[in-house]
Amino acid sequence: MVQDEIRKGPWTEHEDVQLVFYVNLFGDRRWDFIAKVSGLKRTGKSCRLRWVNYLHPGLKRGKMTPYEERLVVELHSKWGNRWSRIARKLPGRTDNEIKNYWRTHTRKKAQEKKQTMSSPSSGSNCSSPTSSNAPTDSMPVVESFSPSNNPAVDSMPVKENKERSFYDTGGDIEMWAPMAKKDKEVEESDKVYNMDDIWKDIDLLENDTIKSIQTMTSPIWNFCPDLLWMMEEDSRMFPTMTDQFFASSTLTG
């Protein structure tokens, strides 16, 4: 047993970098495997969550734009608490983020509504853009803009046809890399996000070491796919590998 005590709570920078490193190596699938070989004392689940909600290069950070806010309201009125589904329509936003937003959003509105209810003089529709309609999980509200004004909404297939959202961990590096690049361009034009230190580190890694490691390693996977499974069997070699990597990487800088 002695199930190597599982770490919980906030992630450290080092853990983040380590996770990014292994996701770059193996893609964002097989989280249990990644958790194992990375030497992170985290569950696969935890790794995935961290990746999806924080480390993914496609993430847009910072406040929701008014458009996004309206879109959330609209889509929630349509689908209810299907956060992941809603998130697919907001590139760069995670289900968690939207969920959190909605929580505070609705709470605020509920309070506002309570106030307007308790003050009888206030009419029914004295509405600031974000008030008066009190959407709750049970009684969502649609502001008066139709889906047809929203290409994003319109284009959405009712059946979830495996749309690939940025946080839909899809797997392989080939798909991942260009996507990250594209997202970077988008971010560049937005400049809305505020990067923290970890992102600087990750940027450095991506630009320098990770890239070289990718180009260095990918041929190995191509030529010796079996290596992966060998490694899976003997995952102990990885901590050594990363330790060496981290010891000599830019991280120390």
Place this chain on the structure above:
DNA sequence: AAACGTACCAACCGCTGTGAT
């Protein structure tokens, strides 16, 4: 300056769906 309340965010938990065996 301290205490308190609120908003926001990150992370965990439990459950469900899905694919592999």
Place this chain on the structure above:
DNA sequence: AATCACAGCGGTTGGTACGTT
């Protein structure tokens, strides 16, 4: 068909930053 492992989702909680008193 049954079972298992893993991925994904939604709900919830805990921590912290920030504003107000």
